Amino acid sequence: MIYELRLYSVAPGRMHDVHERFGTHLPALFQRHGVECVGRWSALAGPDAPRFVYLLAYRDYAHREAVWAGFYQDAEWWRIRAETNAGHEMVERHDLYFLKPNASWPLASQPDAQVQGGLHELVQQQVAPGRNADANAFLVQTWLPLLQSAGAQVLGVFDMAAGSGMQKIVMLHAWPDAATWHAGRRRIESDAGLRSELARQRREAGTTYFERAEVNLLDPAPGAVIRAGLGRLPA
Structure with missing residues (x-):
């Protein structure tokens, strides 16, 4: 299996909004498309802190591609994204790593x-x-x-x-x-x-x-x- 580690640099004052998106708006959508988020955190200290950090698990790379293809075709995601961004991007930069x-x-x-x-x-x-x-x-x-x-x-x-x-x-x-x-x-x-x-x-x-x-x-x-x-x- 593989894991995907994402570290998001969040716009000032918007960490609460990111947690609200992931804790309230995304769980049902993740479940619908088989996105398995196995951990999420705030980075309190470290490079570019504060950052939002989360970890995803997949069977393999093909599984990952299938999961996100369905997710990004779902109009509900784009509605949630626009609503929670509220006119300003919450995430200013993201670093992505694949792990085994x-x-x-x-x-x-x-x-x-x-x-x-x-x-x-x-x-x-x-x-x-x-x-x-x-x-x-x-x-x-x-x-x-x-x-x-x-x-x-x-x-x-x-x-x-x-x-x-x-x-x-x-x-x-x-x-x-x-x-x-x-x-x-x-x-x-x-x-x-x-x-x-x-x-x-x-x-x-x-x-x-x-x-x-x-x-x-x-x-x-x-x-x-x-x-x-x-x-x-x-x-």
Whole structure:
């Protein structure tokens, strides 16, 4: 299956209107055309924040094309768009990425369990050139266990299939609250085992497998239902 990640730069003062469109006007239309929105958020901090962020799931690219072909031919969408824009575009810019599940993404024990509020985190992690296999091993053996021990719930781990910066792993984490996120991040940065592993990578490979990262801190959208499995289908 594939996922589509959309990040919208919203016109000043119109974030509430975007949430109103997605929470009130679009659910019935999405259901009619098979658009599966598995998560939506506001980006509180990160590049170009504030941004509206949402994640869509499809069986494959053909399914995506069929879904949106029907959606954009529906006169109801154009009515909703005009009504909610109210004479001025709400979205000033959008960034779109296609993702595929990473092999290291752990299966949720209860994939339909609803993820509670709190603070979520979207990480676009640049991977050193030619180090994908090493990066995945690092994820499984070191990074994901450390995140979980620090208090994060791993919602999703993806490979970038299309979009800017193809050599990326994209991760979604849920933290119970901002205090846990802050303490967890400090714990990760000071972890002796992690520092030792990164030193080994630099010594043996001349770089760390994870390079720079783009991080967005996310607030779940009002009324959004985000499930532990993010709509993931069995392989």
